[in-house]
Amino acid sequence: MRVDETTVRRIARLARIKISDEEAKGLEAELSGILNWVEQLDQVDTAAVEPMTRVVPIDLKRRTDVVTDGDIADDIVKNAPMVEDHFFVVPKVVE
Amino acid sequence: MSELTKLTIAEARDKLRKKDISATELTQAFVDAIDAANPSINAYVLPTPERALAQAKESDQRLKSGEARPLEGLPLGNKDLFCTVGVRTTACSKILDAFTPSYESTVGANLWNAGAVMLGKLNCDEFAMGSSNETSAFGPVVSPWRRNGKDGKPTADKLVPGGSSGGSSAAVAAGLCLAATATDTGGSIRQPAALTGTVGIKPTYGRCSRWGIVAFASSLDQAGPIAKTVRDAAIMLRAMASHDPKDSTSVETPVPDYEAALAQGIKGLRVGVPKEYRVEGMSKEIDKLWQDGIAWLKAAGATIHDISLPHTKYALPAYYIVAPAEASSNLARYDGVRYGLRVPGKDLIDTYENSRAAGFGKEVRRRILVGTYVLSAGYYDAYYLKAQKVRTLIKRDFDDAWKSVDLVLTPTTPSPAFAFGEKSGDPLAMYLEDIFTVTVNMAGLPGISVPAGLSAEGTPLGLQLIGKPFDEATLFRAAQAIEDAAGRFTVENRWWAADSAKPAAAKADTGNKKTKTGSKSK
Numbered sequence: 001m002r003v004d005e006t007t008v009r010r011i012a013r014l015a016r017i018k019i020s021d022e023e024a025k026g027l028e029a030e031l032s033g034i035l036n037w038v039e040q041l042d043q044v045d046t047a048a049v050e051p052m053t054r055v056v057p058i059d060l061k062r063r064t065d066v067v068t069d070g071d072i073a074d075d076i077v078k079n080a081p082m083v084e085d086h087f088f089v090v091p092k093v094v095e
Numbered sequence: 096m097s098e099l100t101k102l103t104i105a106e107a108r109d110k111l112r113k114k115d116i117s118a119t120e121l122t123q124a125f126v127d128a129i130d131a132a133n134p135s136i137n138a139y140v141l142p143t144p145e146r147a148l149a150q151a152k153e154s155d156q157r158l159k160s161g162e163a164r165p166l167e168g169l170p171l172g173n174k175d176l177f178c179t180v181g182v183r184t185t186a187c188s189k190i191l192d193a194f195t196p197s198y199e200s201t202v203g204a205n206l207w208n209a210g211a212v213m214l215g216k217l218n219c220d221e222f223a224m225g226s227s228n229e230t231s232a233f234g235p236v237v238s239p240w241r242r243n244g245k246d247g248k249p250t251a252d253k254l255v256p257g258g259s260s261g262g263s264s265a266a267v268a269a270g271l272c273l274a275a276t277a278t279d280t281g282g283s284i285r286q287p288a289a290l291t292g293t294v295g296i297k298p299t300y301g302r303c304s305r306w307g308i309v310a311f312a313s314s315l316d317q318a319g320p321i322a323k324t325v326r327d328a329a330i331m332l333r334a335m336a337s338h339d340p341k342d343s344t345s346v347e348t349p350v351p352d353y354e355a356a357l358a359q360g361i362k363g364l365r366v367g368v369p370k371e372y373r374v375e376g377m378s379k380e381i382d383k384l385w386q387d388g389i390a391w392l393k394a395a396g397a398t399i400h401d402i403s404l405p406h407t408k409y410a411l412p413a414y415y416i417v418a419p420a421e422a423s424s425n426l427a428r429y430d431g432v433r434y435g436l437r438v439p440g441k442d443l444i445d446t447y448e449n450s451r452a453a454g455f456g457k458e459v460r461r462r463i464l465v466g467t468y469v470l471s472a473g474y475y476d477a478y479y480l481k482a483q484k485v486r487t488l489i490k491r492d493f494d495d496a497w498k499s500v501d502l503v504l505t506p507t508t509p510s511p512a513f514a515f516g517e518k519s520g521d522p523l524a525m526y527l528e529d530i531f532t533v534t535v536n537m538a539g540l541p542g543i544s545v546p547a548g549l550s551a552e553g554t555p556l557g558l559q560l561i562g563k564p565f566d567e568a569t570l571f572r573a574a575q576a577i578e579d580a581a582g583r584f585t586v587e588n589r590w591w592a593a594d595s596a597k598p599a600a601a602k603a604d605t606g607n608k609k610t611k612t613g614s615k616s617k
């Protein structure tokens with residue numbers, strides 16, 4: 001699979017990572033190289049194979065639906081770059 | 096350097112119990128060793144000497160009053176992927192900035208509750224993505240090992256300690272902790288252990304809780320120890336492992352006394368040797384190492400069987416779909432809003448994009464983009480689903496093998512330690528470092544790397560043993576047989592001492608030494 005510059009820019013946008021023109025060029029080649037290499041998986045016939053969902057066959061545990069945690073707002077905002085009271089502050093999103 | 100830092104966990108534990116030494120004395124020896132070596136080796140990104148000495152003081156009280164816990168007073172290093180309450184945790188990425196958790200990882204809590212002392216946070220590849228520790232935002236770790244030139248004399252080439260747990264492997268090999276925590280997503284415990292002459296075990300997926308460990312690829316990540324000896328690794332894993340309701344993939348099964356299992360020997364064990372690991376262009380010295388391992392296990396009473404794991408060659412490409420896909424999802428949380436680095440932009444999306452561009456290093460960005468691509472609309476089935484199906488086949492290969500063998504023996508790495516920059520220009524060349532280790536993660540199995548010899552350059556090489564799910568005990572028994580036969584491999588050329596101290600006279604004989612120690616029976 002050949003990844004072109006438009007595709008690189010599209011996935012960078014999806015991943016929310018800003019890339020420069022120069023980086024986009026380099027990534028075209030690098031991502032194409034990696035994707036070409038993983039395409040050797042096409043040699044494997046997987047028509048009748050189930051995808052793996054867990055390596056150890058255990059059932060997920062269930063617990064009673066009750067509150068087990070809370071009242072830690074101070075802890076939660078403690079590491080935020082910008083905070084007002086117990087709110088995370090971000091640039092305005094609604095005009 | 097102090098003789099105390101040369102002790103194994105088992106030896107230090109005995110000396111503490113017999114009151115030959117105090118925990119404070121032992122901890123101080125490591126604090127001094129870190130001070131002297133870290134400027135050269137860069138194994139620690141954050142030493143925590145005050146906390147260590149406070150913990151040691153408490154240990155001394157407990158040792159005195161006869162309330163010693165299993166790891167009482169034993170100083171350890173903690174990979175910076177493990178969250179530590181009140182102590183900066185960065186995953187060696189700029190994006191976490193000065194993140195200071197208000198919680199402790201379950202594995203860490205298990206160790207400190209068992210009495211262990213934390214010396215500090217260890218360097219690693221950024222978000223554990225790398226095989227050389229060159230992607231760390233804190234700079235690379237320098238291996239304490241040096242390779243010899245063609246003339247047989249030591250060179251000054253800076254070698255990598257492996258990765259991603261390169262701070263852990265280097266610190267253990269250089270005597271900057273008794274043992275260290277580490278994590279392994281595709282080989283990040285076993286490959287650095289192999290390149291530094293240390294023992295590293297990645298337990299079965301679900302054996303150790305992943306809670307409080309910065310996530311890379313959640314279906315592959317496992318914690319485990321890097322230690323000086325097989326016995327030490329056994330002691331560490333028993334303390335680290337537990338069932339944890341906070342990690343729904345952690346498995347509720349008893350944790351055996353691995354150390355006690357060591358005495359059982361390996362008489363009658365069936366060891367499989369998979370032909371698919373004899374890869375094209377395998378060097379003669381790796382092949383010889385493998386043959387040595389076969390001979391040692393045979394001599395210790397095991398039987399050797401040729402086996403086939405036909406889908407081995409597809410494990411690495413499948414891994415490089417699954418791991419980036421899961422990483423792109425896990426790393427979506429770093430948005431510059433709730434914690435970590437923020438680089439303001441003209442609006443919210445611009446802020447996200449700026450923060451993530453500035454905060455993530457090159458390899459991490461590359462993997463997020465690959466992961467985003469393979470999960471994007473129209474490609475999910477062709478890549479991610481395909482890789483998960485191949486994964487089923489890889490696991491099936493092992494399930495078939497377990498019908499005729501109890502464990503599998505392979506080399507850990509295709510080559511010995513390389514120098515800085517030798518592989519960092521080409522992502523695919525670096526990815527091939529994991530060719531022998533990655534199958535184990537894909538199948539969720541336990542794997543251990545044991546030092547088994549030295550390369551022509553005088554640097555360590557390791558053998559890998561792969562076991563059945565939750566059968567780490569058998570791995571430790573077989574690893575002990577290899578260690579008994581091969582001896583231990585320790586760094587004798589402590590060049591960093593000369594780097595840090597007064598202009599000391601250069602030592603004439605700087606060769607690396609192999610010592611035959613044998614197992615200590617208790």
